[in-house]
Amino acid sequence: MSSLSLPIQTDRLVLRTFERSDIDGLSAYHALPSVQRYVFSRTRDASEVASALGIMRGHVSLQRPGDTLTLAMVCKGEKVLVGHVSLHWSDATAGQGEVRFCINPAYAGQGFTREALSALYDLAFDHFHIHRVFARCDGRNHHSIKLMQQMGMRLEAHYREHALFQGEWDEELHFAILDREWQRWTKVKDLPVRHRVA
Amino acid sequence: MSLYPVYPLRTERLTLRPFTRGDVDAVYAYRRREDVTRYLFDTALSREECALAVQQRIGQLALEAEGDKIILGVELDDNGALIGEVSLIWRSVEARQGEVGWIFDPNYHGHGYATEAANALLDLAFGPGAIHRVAARCDVRNEPSWRLMERLGMRREAHFREHALFKSQWDEEFIYAILWQEWQALRGEQTPT
Ligand SMILES: CC(C)(COP(=O)(O)OP(=O)(O)OC[C@H]1O[C@@H](n2cnc3c(N)ncnc32)[C@H](O)[C@@H]1OP(=O)(O)O)[C@@H](O)C(=O)NCCC(=O)NCCS
Numbered sequence: 001m002s003s004l005s006l007p008i009q010t011d012r013l014v015l016r017t018f019e020r021s022d023i024d025g026l027s028a029y030h031a032l033p034s035v036q037r038y039v040f041s042r043t044r045d046a047s048e049v050a051s052a053l054g055i056m057r058g059h060v061s062l063q064r065p066g067d068t069l070t071l072a073m074v075c076k077g078e079k080v081l082v083g084h085v086s087l088h089w090s091d092a093t094a095g096q097g098e099v100r101f102c103i104n105p106a107y108a109g110q111g112f113t114r115e116a117l118s119a120l121y122d123l124a125f126d127h128f129h130i131h132r133v134f135a136r137c138d139g140r141n142h143h144s145i146k147l148m149q150q151m152g153m154r155l156e157a158h159y160r161e162h163a164l165f166q167g168e169w170d171e172e173l174h175f176a177i178l179d180r181e182w183q184r185w186t187k188v189k190d191l192p193v194r195h196r197v198a
Numbered sequence: 199m200s201l202y203p204v205y206p207l208r209t210e211r212l213t214l215r216p217f218t219r220g221d222v223d224a225v226y227a228y229r230r231r232e233d234v235t236r237y238l239f240d241t242a243l244s245r246e247e248c249a250l251a252v253q254q255r256i257g258q259l260a261l262e263a264e265g266d267k268i269i270l271g272v273e274l275d276d277n278g279a280l281i282g283e284v285s286l287i288w289r290s291v292e293a294r295q296g297e298v299g300w301i302f303d304p305n306y307h308g309h310g311y312a313t314e315a316a317n318a319l320l321d322l323a324f325g326p327g328a329i330h331r332v333a334a335r336c337d338v339r340n341e342p343s344w345r346l347m348e349r350l351g352m353r354r355e356a357h358f359r360e361h362a363l364f365k366s367q368w369d370e371e372f373i374y375a376i377l378w379q380e381w382q383a384l385r386g387e388q389t390p391t
Contacts, residue, residue, distance in 0.1 A: 094362045094369075132360050157356030161331050161377055163293045178360055 004061050004127065008071070010115045015071040018057045018084070022072060025081030026053055029104035056084070062128055065092040069123075073116045075107070082107040085116045087124050087133075095131030095179075097124050101144075108143065114150055121151070125179045132178050139171030148175040152183055201261040201288075201327045203268070209314045214270040214284065217255040221271055222248050224280035228303040237337040238301065241365075261288040261327065268322075272315045274306065281306040284315045286323055286332075294330035296323045300346070307342070313349050320350060324381045331377050338370040347374040351384045 007016035018026075029035055030052060031043045043052045059070035070086035083103030090096045099120060103113050124130040137144040139158065148155075153175035161169040206215035217225075226248040228234050235242045243251065258269045269285045282302030289295040298319055302312050323329040334352060336343040344354075352374035360368040 091362065094360075096361060134361070154359075156358050156361075157373065159355055159373075160375070161293075162295060162333070162355075162375070163290065174356065174358075176359065176361070 004069075004123075006071075008119050008123070009076075010119050012076055013082075013112060013115055013119075014074045014076055015085070015116055015119055016074065017060050018053060018070060018072050020053075020057070022081055023050060023053055025072075025104075028081075028106075029083065029102065032105065034105065035102050056086075059086060062087070062089040065089050071116070071120065073103075073112055075112070082112055083116070085113070085120050087120055087128075087130075089128070089130070095129065097128070097130040097133045099124075099133055099135045101135075101147075114147060117147075117151055121177070121182055122184070125182050130179065132176055133182075134174055134176040137173050137175070139173050145173065148173075151175075151177065152181065153177045154181075199328045201268070201322075203260070203322055203326065205259070205270075207270070207318050207322065209318045211275055212281075212311060212315055212318075213273040213275060214315060214318055215273060216259050217252050217269070217271045217283075219252065219256070221280050222252050224303075225252055225283075228282070228301065231304065234301065234304060237340040237343070255283075258285075261286070264288055264291045270319075272302070272311065274311065279306075281311060282315070284312075284319050286319050286327075288329075289333070294328060296327065296329040296332045298323070298332055298334050300343075312346055316346065316350055320376070320381055321385075324378050329378070331375055332381075333373055333375040335371055335373045337364070338372055344372050344374065347372075350376065351380060352376045353380075 007014045027046065027049050030049050031045065036042060043049045056070040059068040061067065062069055066089065068086055068088040070084055072081055073083045073085065074080065075082050083101065085099065085101045088098040088100070090098050099117065101113050101117060121133060124133050134156070135148060135153065137148065154177065155173060156176045157174035159172045162172065163170045206213045222245070226243070226245050229243040229248055229251070232242055255269045258267045260266065261268060265288065267285055267287045269283055271280050272282045272284060273279065274281050282300065285299040287297045289297050298316060300312050300316055320332060323332050334347050338357070353376065354372055355375045356371070356373035358371045360370065362369045
């Protein structure tokens, strides 16, 4: 596999790996209760945000199954961190990848997550040769559900009361899209051509 | 809550009971068959493998910790034959989740025996087991199995496509589930008080 070429430019965003200096930008949204659903580690205070940043700074590529790539979404104009997206390589033989995403609610509703995810899906399918990308979301999170549908993902699972989350019964949806289903024409912007491994 | 059922469990036509060493031949009669194991994780078993499986099942009779299984032999009262097996796995202690499964001898398909045995297992899980949700999974092509789930009142919660490899092909899987309150409502309908 050719080496990963970062950062990625989309129309309005620069997608790059996290840096030490992102702590303030991350603190602005990462500890919000609405953001806590599918994050890598629970973060309620400054020190937990710092350790979450530490973890995400290590998410720089997918070398082996279990690895995660996390990209900070930086708004080009204001150079501000608005959120992040990540791709987790969950299974190598079956080529499975899980995406997660998080946006600072102050910047929600402008299509930034969709823009970042489009670039991430291109990366997943074209660069990492992932066969199926899936995402989990809370059954009550209407913004995420709408976003998943806009991304062309199919609702594959709707679990009811299958687990407890913070003391309450959980409702979880799984969305998925296969390599051959991903419409490259929805690309926000063409990525530079990369070398492919046969 | 741990579950130590008192065996055997009886239904109208069946007895659900622990496996014994004498069951090896009856188990081998169906577990050796390709048509039976097609959608199971196991392939067709040899007689030695069946002996080992039966040996294991002899100890799988209670739920004490997460991941524990109860696997029972299903005997037909009419002729005393072992006609299949049903299983209950404790998937999550905290969220009180269970999973059921079944394998029956093709000579005894088509009489509602699997439905009868699986219903007894649901009663065990939701009643004394205090399980909150019971799930079951099967290959999309295994129509007899998902039709059985529907007869039991389970809902289709998931349809995964190409999410894994199964016997070196892309897997397509259904997950069905039933909640305690749904089971309760069903039993209420069946036995009005
Ligand atoms: C899955 C499996 C247990 C289902 O067996 P089954 O015989 O279809 O199920 P039942 O014993 O409940 O019988 C139901 C059938 O008997 C009929 N029937 C007759 N009398 C009945 C009665 N009193 N009550 C209910 N159904 C009755 C039903 O109409 C149904 O037939 P249909 O499918 O033609 O409508 C069986 O196919 C099997 O063992 N498969 C191999 C192992 C396997 O794949 N296991 C599952 C892995 S996920």
